[in-house]
Ligand code: SF4
């Protein structure tokens with residue numbers, strides 16, 4: 001049984017949008033989200049929700065039981081939460097290592113989702129979504145929330161976590177939240193010169209074009225944004241053909257590999273301020289052995305277990 005303020009006969013929590021946003025970010029860190037951003041639902045941003053979401057003039061959202069979900073026509077915000085994936089596990093090519101990083105992050109995502117819903121309910125507010133079933137497009141919401149930029153591989157690329165997280169969890173609420181804004185950390189520009197994920201993709205699902213475009217030429221590719229259109233059918237066919245949980249595009253991304261070293265902070269600054277150096281930085285990434293598929297002889301199962309960060313989450317990333 002989870003209680004609401006109403007159950008105790010007390011008023012719900014009241015705070016300014018800024019106070020509420022700060023409180024949720026702190027709660028998110030404890031409940032399993034590495035970071036959060038907030039997007040207000042408007043006529044424009046509602047287009048990023050999936051087609052089974054409907055709006056009606058009702059006080060509370062409800063499930064009509066026909067496969068759709070009704071949200072109330074009132075001010076609503078989307079809590080966008082980054083769920084980190086194990087960088088430690090990504091350093092091995094063992095298929096079960098990548099699979100474990102991937103599925104453990106999904107599992108933590110669902111646990112976080114349940115917790116944040118209980119948290120919102122305890123404050124006296126509505127909540128909808130949040131589990132990995134998803135209510136909308138996670139990458140565009142992540143971009144709108146300022147959590148990263150849309151990268152060549154069709155994955156959100158964050159300045160802090162690279163591509164090493166498993167989805168941006170989306171939760172709709174009527175708790176007023178200060179909106180966060182999209183960022184420009186030079187990542188989109190860097191992708192033009194980098195292409196490492198495309199070069200290393202075994203199914204050729206990631207385009208090699210220098211420039212992004214306004215639409216994929218396949219019927220299953222979402223249209224309407226300027227970017228690179230990954231071919232999910234090629235990716236999935238490859239994985240169903242026997243290489244499950246291929247995560248090469250994540251493992252080799254230079255942003256995923258950067259660590260706490262000062263040099264990498266300087267590189268991040270250079271990428272955002274001096275894009276003419278991007279090609280040189282991409283070459284440096286090769287020279288230093290970053291962004292290469294790890295050696296198949298390196299096994300995750302033969303290390304001292306106490307050397308593994310808890311949940312396999314690297315402290316510099318999560
Ligand atoms: S998961 Fe593997 S096959 Fe799919 S896009 Fe990434 S690198 Fe290519």
Ligand code: SF4
Pocket residue numbers: 151152153157190191192194195196197198249252253254255
């Ligand atoms: S590997 Fe390079 S091209 Fe691909 S998403 Fe990362 S930065 Fe962009």
